[in-house]
Amino acid sequence: MKGCIISQQSLSSRWIEAAMKNYFDSVDSFNLKDIEECLEQGKMTIMHKGKALERYDCVYIRGSFRYANLLESIAAAIEDECYTPITSRGFTIGHDKILNMIAFALGKVPIPRSYLFSNVKKAKEFLEKNANYPIIIKIPNGTQGKGVLYADSYASASSVLDTLSALRQPFLVQEYVESGNSDLRVIVAGKKVVAAMMRRAKIGEKRANIHAGGEGEPVLIDDKTKEVAVKAAKSMGASICAIDILYGAKGPVAIEGNLSPGLQGITRATKIDVADEIARFLFEESKNFMENKNGTATSKLFKELGITPVKANQKTSFVSSLNFKGNNLLIPKEIFKECNFNSDDEFEIFTDKGYLEIKKLPKD
Numbered sequence: 001m002k003g004c005i006i007s008q009q010s011l012s013s014r015w016i017e018a019a020m021k022n023y024f025d026s027v028d029s030f031n032l033k034d035i036e037e038c039l040e041q042g043k044m045t046i047m048h049k050g051k052a053l054e055r056y057d058c059v060y061i062r063g064s065f066r067y068a069n070l071l072e073s074i075a076a077a078i079e080d081e082c083y084t085p086i087t088s089r090g091f092t093i094g095h096d097k098i099l100n101m102i103a104f105a106l107g108k109v110p111i112p113r114s115y116l117f118s119n120v121k122k123a124k125e126f127l128e129k130n131a132n133y134p135i136i137i138k139i140p141n142g143t144q145g146k147g148v149l150y151a152d153s154y155a156s157a158s159s160v161l162d163t164l165s166a167l168r169q170p171f172l173v174q175e176y177v178e179s180g181n182s183d184l185r186v187i188v189a190g191k192k193v194v195a196a197m198m199r200r201a202k203i204g205e206k207r208a209n210i211h212a213g214g215e216g217e218p219v220l221i222d223d224k225t226k227e228v229a230v231k232a233a234k235s236m237g238a239s240i241c242a243i244d245i246l247y248g249a250k251g252p253v254a255i256e257g258n259l260s261p262g263l264q265g266i267t268r269a270t271k272i273d274v275a276d277e278i279a280r281f282l283f284e285e286s287k288n289f290m291e292n293k294n295g296t297a298t299s300k301l302f303k304e305l306g307i308t309p310v311k312a313n314q315k316t317s318f319v320s321s322l323n324f325k326g327n328n329l330l331i332p333k334e335i336f337k338e339c340n341f342n343s344d345d346e347f348e349i350f351t352d353k354g355y356l357e358i359k360k361l362p363k364d
């Protein structure tokens with residue numbers, strides 16, 4: 001299996017690259033700055049220093065919001081061909097805090113109540129009458145606490161909004177969640193939480209980001225919080241990401257997803273080899289992805305070659321290899337299309353050593 005990582009080659013990305021080498025047969029690492037992409041009718045070509053990229057089984061794409069369009073289009077070009085843990089849509093959502101909240105809301109993820117307005121005047125009208133202070137105002141692109149503004153009164157909210165208006169910044173108004181000036185940083189890989197830490201804001205600071213001076217400490221999170229993190233990651237189309245969660249009076253709420261989280265702080269705080277967890281997940285998922293893809297390709301090929309399944313005792317028999325996804329067996333539609341199996345049917349399953357038979361039970 002051939003793996004690839006495209007990133008800004010930060011220390012965290014280099015850790016993941018090194019860990020991937022323990023699982024994949026080979027791993028190429030490219031600097032995002034040296035990547036170009038050519039878009040044509042029905043065709044997108046990714047190039048590294050002018051040379052088209054070869055085919056990989058897995059490409060892990062990382063990079064900051066400054067490269068959002070490039071990251072999105074790299075994923076779009078290859079996501080059907082190889083395993084990419086973050087979908088192209090995921091990059092669009094993940095690099096915009098407002099789209100992020102919309103995806104969470106749509107994905108039924110618990111979030112702080114948030115408001116969008118057509119303009120600053122309307123926002124002020126609302127804040128004058130309805131808001132409980134403090135409130136949070138967020139702009140689409142800021143990381144490390146820089147896109148998050150805190151206002152403890154109508155007067156301060158109003159002046160923040162005037163500044164944003166002058167800068168022509170879109171914004172979102174959000175309920176402030178009292179969480180003891182701390183937040184949870186949770187790393188998700190697929191359906192699993194890999195590591196979690198609690199970050200406390202430094203004295204006099206409302207934002208708990210490590211870059212804003214916050215400290216990380218290991219924390220055991222409950223099942224509800226894990227569920228919020230996994231659901232949040234899924235809602236934004238990211239199989240690997242960090243979800244920031246506030247634990248308020250109403251329980252855990254997701255405030256943000258990060259597609260290229262730094263690993264130093266969380267590795268130091270939890271002593272978990274997060275890079276290794278990510279690399280192993282990438283390998284397993286890539287294997288599943290390629291097996292699935294090849295399985296579908298094989299049945300297509302059979303059809304194209306005109307190989308007809310044999311009929312014996314009224315039963316049709318096939319000779320084929322089978323696809324496993326994790327512990328589950330996947331059977332291509334090609335094979336069972338004559339069986340009239342539907343997802344709401346009941347089945348009787350007979351097994352023996354080296355034998356499996358599935359019979360649809362009649363509906364009564």
Ligand SMILES: Nc1ncnc2c1ncn2[C@@H]1O[C@H](COP(=O)(O)OP(=O)(O)O)[C@@H](O)[C@H]1O
Nearest residue numbers: 112143144145146175176177183207208244256
């Ligand atoms: N609704 C909120 N209520 C209280 N604190 C918040 C809220 N949203 C953000 N914060 C604080 O600000 C920090 C940064 O917010 P976040 O949305 O994660 O943006 P980023 O980390 O990209 O700057 C959070 O870690 C948290 O401490």
Ligand SMILES: [Mg+2]
Nearest residue numbers: 144209244256
């Ligand atoms: Mg954050």
